[in-house]
Amino acid sequence: MKYTAVLIALAMPLLGAPAHASPELAAKSKCMACHQVDKKALGPSFKDIAAKYKGNSTAEATLVDSMLKGAKGKWGKIPMPPQKIAPVDAQKLTRWILTL
Numbered sequence: 001m002k003y004t005a006v007l008i009a010l011a012m013p014l015l016g017a018p019a020h021a022s023p024e025l026a027a028k029s030k031c032m033a034c035h036q037v038d039k040k041a042l043g044p045s046f047k048d049i050a051a052k053y054k055g056n057s058t059a060e061a062t063l064v065d066s067m068l069k070g071a072k073g074k075w076g077k078i079p080m081p082p083q084k085i086a087p088v089d090a091q092k093l094t095r096w097i098l099t100l
């Protein structure tokens with residue numbers, strides 16, 4: 001019994017980790033040079049993006065595509081250049097953005 005409790009205690013921080021992984025990934029992927037979570041910067045805020053695509057069943061595919069291939073004319077005059085990130089990271093970032 002005691003041993004199990006110790007194991008659970010040790011596992012807790014590991015289980016908590018993914019919740020913070022995406023903001024860190026966004027910073028590491030240099031997204032934050034043009035984006036902020038809740039304020040418009042050079043690009044739209046991640047919260048505005050989440051609001052725009054709320055309830056859109058193809059949102060995930062659209063946003064992953066925008067990150068990997070770039071986007072223009074959807075939010076304003078400034079285009080987003082294609083981002084040099086792995087497709088799996090683009091998917092993680094998209095899922096995180098859509099929860100905001």
Ligand code: HEC
Pocket residue numbers: 026029030031032033034035042043044049062063066067071072073074075076077078079080081083085093097
């Ligand atoms: C050089 C500045 C710049 C960087 C770096 C950048 N973005 Fe953008 N992003 C923009 C701009 C500008 C737009 C609006 C483009 C438009 O109007 O279509 C945008 C749009 C978006 C959109 C909405 C696309 C759509 O289809 O509506 C998402 C999602 C997004 N960015 C995520 C990211 C992520 C994640 C990163 C990091 C991997 C990133 N951006 C890095 C400038 C940037």
